[in-house]
Amino acid sequence: MKREKKKNWNLILGVALTALVTAFMLAGLVYTPYDPTAMDGEVKLAGMSLSHPFGCDNFGRDILSRVMKGSGTTFAIAFTTISIGTVCGVALGALTGYFGGLVDEILMRIIDVVFAFPNILLALVFISLLGPGKGNVIISLGIAFIPSFARIVRGEYIRCKEMDYVKLARLAGAGPLRIMFVHILPNTVQVLLPAVMIGFNNAVLAEAGMSYLGIGVQPPEASLGRMLSEAQSYLFSYPGFALFPGAFIVLMVLGFSLLAEGLKAREGRG
Numbered sequence: 001m002k003r004e005k006k007k008n009w010n011l012i013l014g015v016a017l018t019a020l021v022t023a024f025m026l027a028g029l030v031y032t033p034y035d036p037t038a039m040d041g042e043v044k045l046a047g048m049s050l051s052h053p054f055g056c057d058n059f060g061r062d063i064l065s066r067v068m069k070g071s072g073t074t075f076a077i078a079f080t081t082i083s084i085g086t087v088c089g090v091a092l093g094a095l096t097g098y099f100g101g102l103v104d105e106i107l108m109r110i111i112d113v114v115f116a117f118p119n120i121l122l123a124l125v126f127i128s129l130l131g132p133g134k135g136n137v138i139i140s141l142g143i144a145f146i147p148s149f150a151r152i153v154r155g156e157y158i159r160c161k162e163m164d165y166v167k168l169a170r171l172a173g174a175g176p177l178r179i180m181f182v183h184i185l186p187n188t189v190q191v192l193l194p195a196v197m198i199g200f201n202n203a204v205l206a207e208a209g210m211s212y213l214g215i216g217v218q219p220p221e222a223s224l225g226r227m228l229s230e231a232q233s234y235l236f237s238y239p240g241f242a243l244f245p246g247a248f249i250v251l252m253v254l255g256f257s258l259l260a261e262g263l264k265a266r267e268g269r270g
Helices: 009-028 063-099 103-115 117-128 134-160 166-173 176-212 224-234 238-270
Strands: none
Touching: 009 238, 063 103, 063 134, 063 176, 063 224, 063 238, 103 134, 117 134, 117 176, 134 176, 166 176, 166 224, 176 224, 176 238, 224 238
């Protein structure tokens, strides 16, 4: 009798939550009920209603519209950040892991030193040098995430480079670059993908934290962290001002966390 596979609930819930969050953000790219930056003094701190389902902020801006637009900003920053960290980290990890030698020793010692500091702390150092703003946040966080991906990829390349399929590729005349990026790289995806998901979550939280501190996205542009910063003076008088952007950050992070756990569990069973 065939053994029935146990359902991977983490993966199922992760896909469902991520799809819901993504649909909400994509909708915000093409439509918002109101202009997210338009102010209306008559509805300042207005409660939830049919015309303003999430209420309005201290400037009379529609919170639903700002969450829709702000979630897209936060997602775009996190996605670009992780793309920079992944591409540069994969290239660096592949080169050091495949070739080894003195260059590997020097680069990995530098990476070890950098890796000893939290990503957000490194990003704050870069921001202090570059100045606040969305572009500088992306560059700072992207650089800060490179060491973690480089370490993961380097370990996989060291493990894979002596395997039979790599030796056969060498015998067949394949060059180092082809072996590195055509033969070995696809076999690192199963380890790299969950790390990317977790890194994305860290980037979302880092962007929210930096915007909350006022060194990330600058007004009047909306981001989830910026909205939380603007809401801190109204936590008791109007909790919904902070509740909705905060809840969306939680949903976004939870969705990708469950997705990462589900992919790990699936790979473990495979």
